[in-house]
Amino acid sequence: MSxxxxxxxxxxxxxxxxxxxxxxxxxxxxxxxxAMRLVLTLHRAANMLVYDLESTVHRPxxxxxxxxxxxxxxWLSAPVEARKVAxxxxxxxxxxxxxxxxxxxxxxxxxxxxxYDGRAVQLRLTDAGLEAITSAFRxxxxxxxxxxxxLSAEEQKTLIDLLAKLTAHSTxxxxxxxx
Amino acid sequence: MSxxxxxxxxxxxxxxxxxxxxxxxxxxxxxxxxAMRLVLTLHRAANMLVYDLESTVHRPxxxxxxxxxxxxxxWLSAPVEARKVAxxxxxxxxxxxxxxxxxxxxxxxxxxxxxYDGRAVQLRLTDAGLEAITSAFRxxxxxxxxxxxxLSAEEQKTLIDLLAKLTAHSTxxxxxxxx
DNA sequence: AGGTTGTAATCAAAGCTTTGATTAATTGGT
DNA sequence: ACCAATTAATCAAAGCTTTGATTACAACCT
Numbered sequence: 001m002s003x004x005x006x007x008x009x010x011x012x013x014x015x016x017x018x019x020x021x022x023x024x025x026x027x028x029x030x031x032x033x034x035a036m037r038l039v040l041t042l043h044r045a046a047n048m049l050v051y052d053l054e055s056t057v058h059r060p061x062x063x064x065x066x067x068x069x070x071x072x073x074x075w076l077s078a079p080v081e082a083r084k085v086a087x088x089x090x091x092x093x094x095x096x097x098x099x100x101x102x103x104x105x106x107x108x109x110x111x112x113x114x115x116y117d118g119r120a121v122q123l124r125l126t127d128a129g130l131e132a133i134t135s136a137f138r139x140x141x142x143x144x145x146x147x148x149x150x151l152s153a154e155e156q157k158t159l160i161d162l163l164a165k166l167t168a169h170s171t172x173x174x175x176x177x178x179x
Numbered sequence: 180m181s182x183x184x185x186x187x188x189x190x191x192x193x194x195x196x197x198x199x200x201x202x203x204x205x206x207x208x209x210x211x212x213x214a215m216r217l218v219l220t221l222h223r224a225a226n227m228l229v230y231d232l233e234s235t236v237h238r239p240x241x242x243x244x245x246x247x248x249x250x251x252x253x254w255l256s257a258p259v260e261a262r263k264v265a266x267x268x269x270x271x272x273x274x275x276x277x278x279x280x281x282x283x284x285x286x287x288x289x290x291x292x293x294x295y296d297g298r299a300v301q302l303r304l305t306d307a308g309l310e311a312i313t314s315a316f317r318x319x320x321x322x323x324x325x326x327x328x329x330l331s332a333e334e335q336k337t338l339i340d341l342l343a344k345l346t347a348h349s350t351x352x353x354x355x356x357x358x
Numbered sequence: 359a360g361g362t363t364g365t366a367a368t369c370a371a372a373g374c375t376t377t378g379a380t381t382a383a384t385t386g387g388t
Numbered sequence: 389a390c391c392a393a394t395t396a397a398t399c400a401a402a403g404c405t406t407t408g409a410t411t412a413c414a415a416c417c418t
Binding site: 233238243260261262272273275276277293296297298299300 | 396
């Protein structure tokens with residue numbers, strides 16, 4: 001395995017996946033290049049999407065993508081326990097706890113002890129939080145439409161079905177998940 | 180918009196996307212539910228994949244997914260400037276700078292000033308870094324095969340093509356990207 | 359009632375990421 | 389030769405995330 005390829009100038013963002021697959025499957029036996037391309041492509045697509053939505057929709061409003069996700073879940077299920085927000089959003093409980101602190105500091109979320117269980121905390125949106133999430137959500141969905149518009153409705157459905165199948169089957173080989 | 184739905188106990192990870200789409204498209208006119216489902220499904224699939232790979236392959240070896248990504252890029256393009264690593268991996272230059280510091284501290288990467296440009300830094304793997312990345316990459320690809328195995332080869336190709344189309348077309352509506 | 363076990367939330371330490379500012383070196387125009 | 393504009397890397401501050409430990413409360417069992 002040589003580290004002395006002298007021409008990384010010829011590598012670019014769009015060609016790197018091809019290069020990586022060519023190089024690794026040539027040099028390492030037993031690699032599955034299709035699985036590798038699937039994971040690299042999926043990760044890159046999600047990253048680009050998140051970066052674009054965060055920088056065009058959320059940061060200009062003064063908040064983050066994780067903050068949006070938490071507000072979104074609380075909006076659709078309030079009053080809701082912090083534990084549930086973690087489950088629904090796919091975050092850890094500690095991450096939700098930290099995030100809710102900043103959202104509470106910014107006046108978007110209110111927190112109070114559950115009357116039926118002294119351990120649990122119930123979360124709700126404040127009026128400002130409700131105003132913020134509905135406005136941001138519209139803008140967010142407009143941007144989602146820009147992205148989805150790359151594909152026909154049929155293609156979008158196919159993509160959704162394949163992704164759903166991928167995640168559904170992850171339960172068949174004991175994929176690790178949070179909590 | 181009522182926040183007083185009293186039964187978030189009936190919401191669960193797998194049904195939340197359906198609930199969110201039903202609720203938002205009922206209450207907010209002009210929302211595109213298909214675009215929304217596409218983005219939610221894509222984000223969730225990528226998150227689950229990353230979480231599983233990181234917790235089964237990388238953390239047990241004592242490193243992180245971002246560390247793996249940087250080692251991977253350096254492996255396939257060394258000697259390479261930090262700026263190029265940022266471009267190829269889709270990270271910011273500052274993130275690469277910070278990450279390379281920890282990889283250097285851990286003895287996996289070496290850093291030296293480029294002879295032809297006093298600003299640039301050239302990165303290479305150390306022997307330990309090369310050993311680490313080849314071993315981790317095999318294990319990583321085995322896990323990728325578990326995930327990809329949920330789909331037939333034809334389905335995998337279709338999924339890759341649709342994701343590639345999505346990202347390729349992102350250039351047509353001035354999607355924001357790093358650097 | 360008392361004690362064990364389990365669960366919700368939070369804390370602590372470490373790491374990654376972001377934006378914006380700073381430093382240093384190169385390039386290009388005059 | 390000189391000065392302005394770029395460019396590479398890094399720094400600084402703030403925020404998010406992770407794992408593992410801690411605190412507080414609840415449930416169960418005898």
